[in-house]
Amino acid sequence: MKRKLVFATGNEGKMREIREILKDLDVEILSLKEAGVPADAEENGTTFEENALIKARAAAAHTDAIVLADDSGLEIDYLGGEPGVYSARYLGEDTSYRIKNQNLIDRLAGVPEEKRTARFVCVIAAVLPGGRELTSRGTIEGIIGTEERGEGGFGYDPIFFLPEYGCSTAELTMEQKNEISHRGRALQVMKEKLQRELPLLKEEQA
Numbered sequence: 001m002k003r004k005l006v007f008a009t010g011n012e013g014k015m016r017e018i019r020e021i022l023k024d025l026d027v028e029i030l031s032l033k034e035a036g037v038p039a040d041a042e043e044n045g046t047t048f049e050e051n052a053l054i055k056a057r058a059a060a061a062h063t064d065a066i067v068l069a070d071d072s073g074l075e076i077d078y079l080g081g082e083p084g085v086y087s088a089r090y091l092g093e094d095t096s097y098r099i100k101n102q103n104l105i106d107r108l109a110g111v112p113e114e115k116r117t118a119r120f121v122c123v124i125a126a127v128l129p130g131g132r133e134l135t136s137r138g139t140i141e142g143i144i145g146t147e148e149r150g151e152g153g154f155g156y157d158p159i160f161f162l163p164e165y166g167c168s169t170a171e172l173t174m175e176q177k178n179e180i181s182h183r184g185r186a187l188q189v190m191k192e193k194l195q196r197e198l199p200l201l202k203e204e205q206a
Contacts, residue, residue, distance in 0.1 A: 002026060002027055002028040003026070003027050003028070003065070003066065003198070003201065004027065004028050004030060004035065004063075004065035004066070005022070005025070005027040005028065005029050005030070005065060005066045005067075005068065005194075006030050006031075006032065006035040006037055006059060006063055006065045006066070006067050006068070007029065007030070007031060007032075007067075007068045007069070007070075008032055008037075008039065008041070008055045008056060008058070008059040008067060008068065008069035009031060009032065009069070009070070010031060010032055010033060010039060011154070013153070013154040014070075014154075014183070015029075015031050016174075017174075017177070017178060017181075017183060017184065017187075018068075018187065020174065020178055021178050021184060021187045021188065021191065022187065022191055025191060025194060025195065025198070026198065027066065027194075027198075030065070032059060035063060035065065037059050037062045037063050038062060039058075039059075040058055041054050041055040041057075041058035041059070041069075042054070043055065043071070045071075045085070046085065047085065047123075048071040048072065048073065048085060048121055048122070048123035048137070049071075049123050049125070049135055049137075050071075051071035051085060051123075052069050052070055052071040052123045052124060052125035052135065053069075053125040053127075053133065053135070054069075055069035055070075055071065055125070056068060056069035056125040056126060056127045056133075057127055059127075060127035064129050065129070066126060066127075066128055066129065066194070066201075067126065067127045068124055068125070068126050068190065069124070069125050070122055070123065070124045070125070070183065070186065071085065071122075071123055071125075072087070072120065072121060072122035072123070072182060072183060073085055073086070073087030073088070073120070073121055074087050074118060074119075074120055074121075074156045074160065075118060075119050075120075075121060076104065076108070076116075076117075076118040076144055077115070077117045077118060078108060078111055078115050078116060078117075079104075079107065079108075083100075083104075087155075087156070091103060097154070097155050097156065097158075098148070100156070101148055101156060101158060101159045102148075104144060104156075104159060105144070105145075105146060105147065105148075105159060108144055108146075113143060116143040116144045117141070117142075117143055118141075118142055118143060118144050118160065119139050119140060119141045119142065119182070120139065120140050120142075120156075120160060120169075120181070120182040120183075121137070121138075121139050121182055122137070122138045122139075122181075122182040122183040122185070122186040123135060123136070123137045123186060124136050124137075124138075124183075124186045124187060124189075124190045126190060126193070126194065128197060128201065129201060129204075130201075130204065132197075134190065134193050134194075134197070136186045136187075136189035136190040136193065137186055137189075138181075138182045138183065138184065138185030138186030138187070138188075138189065139182050139185070140162075140169075140180060140181055140182045140185070142160050142161055142162045142163070142169070143161050143163060144159055144160065144161065145158075145159050145160070145161040145168055147159075148168075148170075149161075149167065149168040149170060149171055150167065150168045150169075150170025150171035150172075151170060152170045152171060152172065152173075152174070152177070153168075153169050153170040153172070153177065157169040157170035158170040162180075169181065
């Protein structure tokens with residue numbers, strides 16, 4: 001029977017990316033809902049690492065599966081790193097990203113391209129059966145566009161522009177995005193760590 005891996009999210013877009021990138025790991029990948037694990041973590045950390053570990057530990061308390069959780073956000077240099085760790089809660093958690101994106105575009109009105117630099121940051125934390133913890137970090141650099149572009153992706157993707165690709169992250173194919181995105185990069189590093197850990201977990205189980 002395959003070992004279970006629970007990713008602490010209810011976001012379907014995120015789960016699609018995760019399943020695609022981790023598909024060659026010898027594990028069954030489940031969302032919180034699929035695993036029947038409650039999402040009861042209070043994200044009160046001040047860094048992406050802290051928040052990812054808070055979420056992973058909270059879920060790990062309800063299951064003996066490998067648990068992964070991520071915390072990610074957008075850092076805009078001109079706005080002093082905002083919205084940062086508060087990206088999901090920026091302007092309120094229930095506010096649509098269309099409104100959030102427009103607000104950021106408005107706040108950067110008239111700011112020249114060279115000062116619109118930004119990055120997506122993603123940290124993934126893992127809690128393994130037995131309590132060992134791992135983290136990985138991925139980033140992608142870009143600039144904030146002057147309008148939303150693209151229907152793919154989610155969140156801030158339509159306003160995050162990649163000059164070398166000539167498009168926003170919402171205009172990338174799923175394959176391109178998984179290869180270069182902050183979450184894709186963090187997941188690749190975490191996948192390598194888990195590939196080293198899985199044989200050890202089998203030995204402990206034996």
